[in-house]
Amino acid sequence: xxxxxxxVLAMTMVMALxxxxxxxxxxxxxxxxxxxxxxxxxxxTPEPAAGGGELTLWTYPxxxxxxxxxxxxxxxxxxxxxxxxxxxxxxAYADGDDKVNSAITAKSAPDLIMEGPERLVTNWGxxxxxxxxxxxxxxxxxxxxxxxxxxxxxxPNGSVYEYPLVVTAHxxxxxxxxxxxxxxxxxxxxxxxxxxxENFIKAVDALYAHFNAPVGAxxxxxxxxxxxxRALVNNLYGxxxxxxxxxxxxxxxPKNIQALEQLKSMPGIAxxxxxxxxxxxxxxxQGILKMAFCWNIAQQLNPNQADTGAGLTASGxxxxxxxxxxxxxxxxxxxxxxxxxxxxxxxxxxxxNAKTFIKWMCDSEHTVDAVKTANYFAARSSxxxxxxxxxxxxxxxxxxxQVLMPYLGDYYQVTKGWAGARTEWWTMLQKVGEGxxxxxxxxxxxxNANANAG
Amino acid sequence: xxxxxxxxMSRALQRRENISGYLFLxxxxxxxxxxVVIPMIICIVTSLxxxxxxxxxxxxxxxxxxNFTKLMADETFLxxxxxxxxxxxxxVPTVCAFSLWVxxxxxxxxxxxxxxxxxxxxxxxxxxxxxxTVVWKWMYDNYTGIFNHVLKGAGLxxxxxxxxxxxxxxxxxxxxxxxxxxxxxxIVLYVSALGNVDQTLVEAAEVDGANSFQxxxxxxxxxxxxxTLYILVITTINSFQCFALIQLLTKGGAGTNTVMYHxxxxxxxxxxxxxxxxxxxxxxxxxxxxxxxxxxLQFKLAKEK
Numbered sequence: 001x002x003x004x005x006x007x008v009l010a011m012t013m014v015m016a017l018x019x020x021x022x023x024x025x026x027x028x029x030x031x032x033x034x035x036x037x038x039x040x041x042x043x044x045t046p047e048p049a050a051g052g053g054e055l056t057l058w059t060y061p062x063x064x065x066x067x068x069x070x071x072x073x074x075x076x077x078x079x080x081x082x083x084x085x086x087x088x089x090x091x092a093y094a095d096g097d098d099k100v101n102s103a104i105t106a107k108s109a110p111d112l113i114m115e116g117p118e119r120l121v122t123n124w125g126x127x128x129x130x131x132x133x134x135x136x137x138x139x140x141x142x143x144x145x146x147x148x149x150x151x152x153x154x155x156p157n158g159s160v161y162e163y164p165l166v167v168t169a170h171x172x173x174x175x176x177x178x179x180x181x182x183x184x185x186x187x188x189x190x191x192x193x194x195x196x197x198e199n200f201i202k203a204v205d206a207l208y209a210h211f212n213a214p215v216g217a218x219x220x221x222x223x224x225x226x227x228x229x230r231a232l233v234n235n236l237y238g239x240x241x242x243x244x245x246x247x248x249x250x251x252x253x254p255k256n257i258q259a260l261e262q263l264k265s266m267p268g269i270a271x272x273x274x275x276x277x278x279x280x281x282x283x284x285x286q287g288i289l290k291m292a293f294c295w296n297i298a299q300q301l302n303p304n305q306a307d308t309g310a311g312l313t314a315s316g317x318x319x320x321x322x323x324x325x326x327x328x329x330x331x332x333x334x335x336x337x338x339x340x341x342x343x344x345x346x347x348x349x350x351x352x353n354a355k356t357f358i359k360w361m362c363d364s365e366h367t368v369d370a371v372k373t374a375n376y377f378a379a380r381s382s383x384x385x386x387x388x389x390x391x392x393x394x395x396x397x398x399x400x401x402q403v404l405m406p407y408l409g410d411y412y413q414v415t416k417g418w419a420g421a422r423t424e425w426w427t428m429l430q431k432v433g434e435g436x437x438x439x440x441x442x443x444x445x446x447x448n449a450n451a452n453a454g
Numbered sequence: 455x456x457x458x459x460x461x462x463m464s465r466a467l468q469r470r471e472n473i474s475g476y477l478f479l480x481x482x483x484x485x486x487x488x489x490v491v492i493p494m495i496i497c498i499v500t501s502l503x504x505x506x507x508x509x510x511x512x513x514x515x516x517x518x519x520x521n522f523t524k525l526m527a528d529e530t531f532l533x534x535x536x537x538x539x540x541x542x543x544x545x546v547p548t549v550c551a552f553s554l555w556v557x558x559x560x561x562x563x564x565x566x567x568x569x570x571x572x573x574x575x576x577x578x579x580x581x582x583x584x585x586x587t588v589v590w591k592w593m594y595d596n597y598t599g600i601f602n603h604v605l606k607g608a609g610l611x612x613x614x615x616x617x618x619x620x621x622x623x624x625x626x627x628x629x630x631x632x633x634x635x636x637x638x639x640x641i642v643l644y645v646s647a648l649g650n651v652d653q654t655l656v657e658a659a660e661v662d663g664a665n666s667f668q669x670x671x672x673x674x675x676x677x678x679x680x681x682t683l684y685i686l687v688i689t690t691i692n693s694f695q696c697f698a699l700i701q702l703l704t705k706g707g708a709g710t711n712t713v714m715y716h717x718x719x720x721x722x723x724x725x726x727x728x729x730x731x732x733x734x735x736x737x738x739x740x741x742x743x744x745x746x747x748x749x750x751l752q753f754k755l756a757k758e759k
Binding site: 097098101102104105122123127128213220221222270272273274275276283286288289416417418419420423426427430434452 | 507508594595596597598613614616617618619620621624704705707708719722723724725726727
């Protein structure tokens with residue numbers, strides 16, 4: 001009996017060793033992969049692999065690119081067209097970066113990833129994990145693609161790490177019914193969807209006087225939706241967040257300090273460290289807050305992703321999207337640019353297939369569907385002869401929203417040390433909310449961000 | 455001859471027994487070495503390097519104790535360390551004292567009633583921490599939470615309290631949840647330990663004129679010391695490693711950053727920063743040293759007792 005047990009245990013040990021040995025074998029293939037990496041990329045549009053093949057795509061929730069039924073429809077069409085199967089994994093902003101970083105560390109990154117330049121260019125592209133896509137752009141492409149988007153997708157070293165698909169402008173939103181109830185709608189320019197700093201202050205005061213509770217929240221629990229708080233602070237008195245050359249953070253600008261002091265002094269505005277952007281949207285959707293600083297066209301079309309009607313709160317009150325208040329009434333809005341990047345996993349056939357996928361989605365007659373799936377605006381005017389400028393002609397809300405697009409400001413998210421800077425930003429807002437000296441706190445955290453930017 | 459062969463046979467038998475024993479241990483040993491010992495060694499080694507996720511090799515460049523020197527001047531880390539100690543110092547004694555009190559009150563109850571109490575106190579332990587935390591999050595909610603609703607309804611507050619967003623309350627809210635999820639196991643263990651106290655010693659003490667307190671302190675408490683030691687060590691380690699609650703409720707904001715959460719944030723969020731793996735591992739080593747020291751102290755005190 002003992003011999004039998006000993007034999008079983010010995011076999012367990014041997015199997016464990018064999019399992020480890022198998023892992024070593026796979027590591028042994030690395031030099032061959034390295035050899036493949038040194039081969040030049042195939043130029044322009046690659047031919048689909050004869051045998052089809054399979055791609056893995058990881059996508060953040062970019063409009064309906066976060067919804068399986070919508071994405072499956074378009075990837076199935078791609079597979080039917082090219083024979084290349086696409087396996088999609090849906091990431092959340094809360095932990096998506098962790099998953100991608102873990103996958104990179106474990107050398108199991110996906111073939112394709114869909115996100116914005118702040119991750120694809122400034123982070124993973126900068127570190128050499130992504131394939132340079134510059135051979136996918138000819139002069140026609142560069143002429144058709146939004147210039148700001150093209151610049152944001154291009155690394156300072158000239159490599160293009162993201163092929164842009166869609167763009168939008170982030171904005172804020174107000175509960176129009178609540179504004180009317182408090183007599184604050186007089187401060188809104190509803191035709192142009194803009195307002196001045198002076199009118200914003202008057203509106204918040206009127207709302208607070210009426211509802212006797214904070215009506216807007218400078219949310220600062222984490223980095224989710226922080227483009228809203230940055231845009232609010234920057235726009236109030238015309239401050240900046242980073243230099244135009246994107247090499248230094250400038251949020252210790254006295255105009256930003258003035259804006260923070262103004263916001264802190266307003267009883268109708270709460271600095272809330274229990275909310276992130278998504279939480280703020282939910283509270284606004286519930287009708288508790290009367291304005292949301294984390295908003296864009298995707299939210300306007302489907303507030304809180306609750307499928308209870310475009311431009312309406314949970315109780316049916318009307319939501320109006322607005323530019324951020326500024327002294328001149330002309331905001332500088334934070335842009336959103338999303339597209340695809342390819343991880344360099346050392347398999348040239350997969351890289352070619354991934355380029356075929358990108359070409360199919362971003363520069364073909366199918367681009368209309370890919371853009372509409374995102375619920376944003378096309379990053380280019382036309383794709384292989386298909387005019388993309390009027391693809392939302394049948395959607396009144398999308399058409400209205402285009403009034404904000406001329407206000408797109410600098411895409412400073414590509415400044416070096418971006419992840420660290422975001423952490424410093426919301427931590428700083430928490431300290432300001434707790435009553436710390438604003439000028440001193442802003443200086444400290446801006447300096448930290450710049451130290452990380454190195 | 456016979457004298458010589460007997461010990462030889464015994465040694466052979468002993469050797470076979472030892473081999474069998476080690477073979478039984480082997481599967482666990484492989485996992486223990488693979489998933490505990492080796493990662494610990496890697497953690498210690500990388501804490502002395504500038505390793506980060508972008509290096510091709512696992513270990514970066516050797517930089518001596520630079521990470522540890524940097525930690526001593528890192529205000530965020532020191533604040534996280536302070537918060538961690540507050541959690542441990544508050545949570546460990548209260549968990550032990552409360553568990554002991556509840557156990558003393560219920561251990562003599564009849565079987566079904568005792569089982570019901572055990573279930574009630576153990577429920578938060580077996581329920582997933584995410585589910586428990588989500589419920590607490592609803593209750594603490596600044597705008598729609600039941601705590602604010604009740605307090606306002608009772609006229610005790612005028613404005614809502616931002617339980618998880620205000621540094622005056624947030625850490626204590628975390629400690630309260632940690633408390634409810636930590637008392638289950640100690641209560642079950644103490645009930646068991648109290649049930650196993652030698653009644654003859656208790657009766658002898660009572661015959662000798664000892665009062666209830668003396669019986670408890672001199673007889674029962676002394677016999678429960680191994681259980682107490684286990685509870686102290688486990689609760690201390692759990693409190694030091696408080697992570698899920700912070701991640702799910704505050705993300706380290708509002709004065710609730712702990713060392714465990716700061717390690718995670720540095721290692722997996724601040725991936726652009728040079729040497730972030732090495733730096734995070736240095737924090738891990740410091741945390742392990744503190745846990746080790748405190749556990750050793752607890753062992754020593756318990757031994758003296």
